[in-house]
């Protein structure tokens with residue numbers, strides 16, 4: 224593999240949306256400040272209020288600027304914010320499209336037709352709450368409070384998790400955890416005794432060598448990380464990208480390893496082999512801080528680069544050479560743990576392998592490796608003790624997935640199906656800001672579970688597909704129109720950021736905290752809501768740490784003193800919160816639970832003849848289906864394309880821009896078509912489809928039927944036996960050139 228010339232990395236804009244190239248009306252709608260005769264006002268004429276961006280989970284703090292008429296004119300980054308360093312990504316600046324989107328849900332709706340029919344009547348909030356409370360009481364009488372399940376996502380989620388705790392149900396799950404982070408967190412907990420959190424404390428800014436394995440910084444636009452990677456490249460860092468696709472990150476890497484999908488653990492084991500048997504590992508660090516080195520040495524003895532080459536299809540010299548590059552940079556090296564880490568069903572073990580490799584290089588707790596992030600110790604607003612439910616997500620999860628650290632959506636769905644006969648039935652769904660039909664694999668199962676519920680409530684901003692299955696839809700105000708809980712995330716500098724409303728909620732929408740509180744009071748839970756509005760809660764919390772709501776309204780972000788070191792001081796004895804007090808190369812926890820104590824490579828399914836592995840991912844201007852209907856971001860990328868290798872294109876007679884359909888290994892055919900993009904940037908055994916397109920809700924007028932939604936083709940799900948997370952990369956598609964008969 225030839226080395227790749229380094230180029231400039233993607234730039235993050237610091238400009239607002241004013242003056243952006245939005246040329247034509249979107250469904251006849253143009254916000255006043257984008258009209259041709261509009262003269263953008265000076266900043267001195269604008270009013271600014273602090274916010275925390277809600278367009279993705281990176282949660283950058285910023286400023287919302289509005290004119291004297293109350294029109295929001297732009298959003299910019301907050302200079303004090305360590306998540307954004309004062310610069311928002313293009314999606315963040317386009318965030319006001321969420322506020323101006325004419326397709327927003329506008330008032331409460333109650334279903335009058337059959338499930339899925341999307342026939343609703345408009346209702347008042349009183350009517351909607353009355354309906355919900357009556358149904359919840361019926362479910363409680365028949366099955367118990369625990370049978371009301373909550374699925375939630377994002378910053379609205381905690382308001383409802385609190386309500387559920389107060390109500391007496393711990394039947395809840397945050398779908399993104401089991402699909403994205405849990406395998407990574409558990410892989411690192413089993414090794415270091417602690418997880419990573421968000422943003423992950425990778426010291427990319429100071430690193431000399433960054434290794435990305437199926438991790439698409441630049442396409443995933445995690446703001447601070449993109450900036451850090453750009454900075455590291457500018458300062459001479461070596462980037463090694465392992466990916467079946469020549470991604471944006473690969474284009475800025477010294478080495479691209481176009482690995483055969485599903486074989487990453489083989490590569491990781493052979494890198495360990497080279498580090499140990501070529502004596503390249505950090506001996507002093509390993510001797511001082513780790514447990515189980517001799518076991519590991521023995522375990523990886525036969526995993527030579529030549530062995531890995533036969534599995535990964537990578538050149539053994541390239542495997543060896545990249546291991547030497549890492550060792551040369553150590554301890555200033557990051558083998559990045561990634562973000563969406565549920566792939567093939569053995570994902571905790573792959574993350575374990577990544578954690579172990581970092582330990583062999585001495586990167587954990589070292590500059591240019593991993594730093595120790597810290598957050599402010601912010602007390603919760605006092606409340607009476609929560610009732611203890613008779614059963615919870617733990618009851619139905621941890622027997623099977625012993626290392627599950629939170630509720631698993633799939634498990635809750637299994638307990639919601641009509642064929643479930645056991646004692647832990649789920650009979651009501653409360654779905655907050657997550658479109659489960661599109662985010663959870665095996666759509667048919669999700670829909671069957673939905674249709675078996677006595678009550679389905681959806682809280683959302685947009686009429687996403689799942690709203691069509693709701694009995695009641697509650698329209699939430701956008702992040703620009705509401706307060707939320709304080710952002711108190713871990714970082715180099717402990718800091719707190721405030722989101723407050725820049726404008727009044729449009730239409731008859733309400734903030735999530737208000738919806739949760741009002742429902743709580745109607746359910747008889749007044750004692751858990753002694754405060755009248757959330758400002759009281761925020762001010763009380765801030766005063767406990769020497770600040771106030773008044774102060775945060777002025778600065779948006781406040782920094783606090785660290786209490787612990789950022790890195791392990793040289794020569795220092797560092798206790799790790801594991802069973803042995805050391806970094807566990809051999810995991811005593813996993814061994815005790817009956818799992819492999821060290822990662823093992825297992826062969827995964829291969830595409831049948833005529834099929835290609837379906838690789839999904841993202842594009843930098845969208846946060847999946849969350850933004851494909853955003854008027855501004857939609858203009859930047861209205862639909863997805865299917866990446867196809869030229870050899871495949873030749874074999875099938877495909878041309879650039881040709882319309883095709885996809886059928887998966889189980890005969891599931893895509894609802895819509897997608898245009899082909901012929902490119903050498905993908906292996907011939909795979910195709911690539913960005914996620915979030917092909918929306919099926921007609922009410923999303925811009926995103927409806929634009930491209931193919933990968934999720935409807937993901938019917939083969941590989942469950943990680945340690946955490947229960949859902950691997951979705953073992954699905955294969957054939958390419959259809961004729962419109963299929965439905």
Ligand code: SF4
Pocket residue numbers: 276277278279280281282283307310311312313314315316444445446447
């Ligand atoms: S990375 Fe972009 S979209 Fe995500 S929170 Fe930051 S500015 Fe918003």
